[in-house]
Amino acid sequence: MAGVTFSRVRKEFAGFLAVEGLDLTIEEGEFVSLLGPSGCGKTTTLRMLAGLEFPTSGEIRIGDRLVNDVPPGQRDIAMVFQSYALYPHMTVGRNMEYPLKKRGLPKAERKAKVAKAADMLQLTELLDRKPSQLSGGQQQRVALGRALVRDPQVFLLDEPLSNLDAKLRGYMRAELVELHARLGRTMVYVTHDQLEAMTMSNRIAIMLAGDLQQFAPPQEVYRRPANRFVASFIGTPSMNLIDGQLSRSDAGWHFTSPGLTLPVPALRDSAKAGDACLGVRPEHVHLGHGDLQAKVQLVEQTGHENIVVLDVAGGNRLTGRTPSSQVPQMSEAINYRIDSDQVHVFGPGDTGARLNADG
Amino acid sequence: MMRRLLFNLMVWSAVLIVAFPLFWMVVTSLKPQLELWARPPAFLPIEPTVEHYVTLLQDTNFLVYFRNSIFLSTATTLVVIGVATLGAYSLVRFTYRGRESLAMLVLFTYLLPSVVLILPLYLMMVKLGLANTLFSLVLAYTTFALPYALWLLRSFMAGIPEDLESAALVDGASRMGAFRDVIFPQLLPGIISTALFTFILSWNEYLFALVLVNSDASRPLTTGVMNMLISSFNIEWSLLMAASVMMSVPLIIAFAFLQKYLTRGFGAGAVKG
Ligand SMILES: Nc1ncnc2c1ncn2[C@@H]1O[C@H](COP(=O)(O)OP(=O)(O)O)[C@@H](O)[C@H]1O
Numbered sequence A: 001m002a003g004v005t006f007s008r009v010r011k012e013f014a015g016f017l018a019v020e021g022l023d024l025t026i027e028e029g030e031f032v033s034l035l036g037p038s039g040c041g042k043t044t045t046l047r048m049l050a051g052l053e054f055p056t057s058g059e060i061r062i063g064d065r066l067v068n069d070v071p072p073g074q075r076d077i078a079m080v081f082q083s084y085a086l087y088p089h090m091t092v093g094r095n096m097e098y099p100l101k102k103r104g105l106p107k108a109e110r111k112a113k114v115a116k117a118a119d120m121l122q123l124t125e126l127l128d129r130k131p132s133q134l135s136g137g138q139q140q141r142v143a144l145g146r147a148l149v150r151d152p153q154v155f156l157l158d159e160p161l162s163n164l165d166a167k168l169r170g171y172m173r174a175e176l177v178e179l180h181a182r183l184g185r186t187m188v189y190v191t192h193d194q195l196e197a198m199t200m201s202n203r204i205a206i207m208l209a210g211d212l213q214q215f216a217p218p219q220e221v222y223r224r225p226a227n228r229f230v231a232s233f234i235g236t237p238s239m240n241l242i243d244g245q246l247s248r249s250d251a252g253w254h255f256t257s258p259g260l261t262l263p264v265p266a267l268r269d270s271a272k273a274g275d276a277c278l279g280v281r282p283e284h285v286h287l288g289h290g291d292l293q294a295k296v297q298l299v300e301q302t303g304h305e306n307i308v309v310l311d312v313a314g315g316n317r318l319t320g321r322t323p324s325s326q327v328p329q330m331s332e333a334i335n336y337r338i339d340s341d342q343v344h345v346f347g348p349g350d351t352g353a354r355l356n357a358d359g
Numbered sequence B: 001m002m003r004r005l006l007f008n009l010m011v012w013s014a015v016l017i018v019a020f021p022l023f024w025m026v027v028t029s030l031k032p033q034l035e036l037w038a039r040p041p042a043f044l045p046i047e048p049t050v051e052h053y054v055t056l057l058q059d060t061n062f063l064v065y066f067r068n069s070i071f072l073s074t075a076t077t078l079v080v081i082g083v084a085t086l087g088a089y090s091l092v093r094f095t096y097r098g099r100e101s102l103a104m105l106v107l108f109t110y111l112l113p114s115v116v117l118i119l120p121l122y123l124m125m126v127k128l129g130l131a132n133t134l135f136s137l138v139l140a141y142t143t144f145a146l147p148y149a150l151w152l153l154r155s156f157m158a159g160i161p162e163d164l165e166s167a168a169l170v171d172g173a174s175r176m177g178a179f180r181d182v183i184f185p186q187l188l189p190g191i192i193s194t195a196l197f198t199f200i201l202s203w204n205e206y207l208f209a210l211v212l213v214n215s216d217a218s219r220p221l222t223t224g225v226m227n228m229l230i231s232s233f234n235i236e237w238s239l240l241m242a243a244s245v246m247m248s249v250p251l252i253i254a255f256a257f258l259q260k261y262l263t264r265g266f267g268a269g270a271v272k273g
């Protein structure tokens, strides 16, 4: 068993900076997601860990071993590709057998391991088919099977579920979590889907433009997002972010924006009056009572709750949630309240740091 | 319905127009000398004979030329495929300065008429001591088959997802191993179509063979047959047609066996990714 360490890893492609000074320590047996929008360097990071791409500078370790110069086949890792990358001319069985063959295992042992992995993933019936004769979900499981047979130190998964339909994706999420629990191996999981990252990971590494924004457990990322970008990226419906001014009086910090004035919780010493951004999760906007007023702009009924968009004076919008029994009318004027203990304050800019004192 | 009929009619006329000379070639080669100039010409030989084939095989150099052509075309195909496959791999998989310009530059060979290239090439062969050898023809044919083969294989190679190779590397294969186990099987249709193209090109080539080689021992079929059957006074039509039939046989066999790959190959090359 082994963890993974990135120390000051940089990757440039012909002058384009894809990954910038990445420091990341993944513990043994941990399930870590690399999360971020498309093009932020997740795949590049994973490919460097796999040995398919070489870091421009910095060090990568698997366990205690420095692997910068170790070829992919000798890193004791397995990888599931977004495109699955099944060998089209080989049957499912041969696909799964290939990594074992390349490691020189005797035939009987190979067959036994393939049979075991196939059994675990319900692929036994499909062993003689070609990949082109399988559905997307089956291909995905074969790709997983090919990674499983070898029992590697570290599993690398690059958006393995992104080509599946929503229902299957939900099912496979649970399967993967179970698999991780059963194998206890380190898993590095790349995704742009915050829900996947939130539901599966021990910790999430959130990246933006090659830069690590925050590395923390899901609840931590949700409750104390390191900056405005993380706050906006995590959670659906996403956090309300309102630009305005921060000011200080004897009573403490206040946030003002057209149509909205709010006391905010204790801030760090580094907080300065001036431009700032207020972050409020929809569940902390309480509708139907309170001393603030707004017009209902939109009501989305999801079944077990309603997502309500409010038109606050001054052009600001606020999203709130109500239980399914409470359905506000469109265009209705409604009273609301913001849980001011639960709001976040971010510095100016797209990646303005969180200023709350509890961070 | 009407349009379908019209379409079929057009296709079949096209097939007939193309196929008739081939049919006439076979028929002529089987006619005895006497029937050759009969008027009106008979569609089918009245007394079919294989005497021209026997003459060709027994009394002429035909077999020597045939062997030369086989050797020449095979060797050229092997060299071209070997170099073009490696070249295509490099052009698609590795990033280096001037990669695109290099690929374009290679096509420049086709801007020069071969007549312009022949004399310098001949002089070079003489200097290298290769004049009048089959090997000089292998080199010459390689120069004009390679660029096209490189481009053809490059587009086939570009259609093979890089992830496949990455997966093989992660699974423990070396670069060579990944190429052999994963890339090569995917590339095979492309390699076969390219090989067939190169083989036909070399098999039918005339001009270079005429200039670079003038000893009977190393003439290929094209120039050999011309040289022996066509003189300023006389054309041995029956023998010429019999020779032509036998020259077509290897190509027909090759096509028959490889057709499956060929159609699949062109399909695969056309759709990227
Ligand atoms: N081989 C390459 N050459 C040049 N640029 C690349 C290469 N691979 C990735 N990039 C660039 O690096 C950035 C990060 O890519 P990637 O790691 O694939 O992002 P993602 O987070 O979507 O997986 C992208 O802007 C991409 O265009």
Ligand SMILES: [Mg+2]
Pocket (backbone or CB within 6 Å): A039, A042, A043, A044
């Ligand atoms: Mg990616």
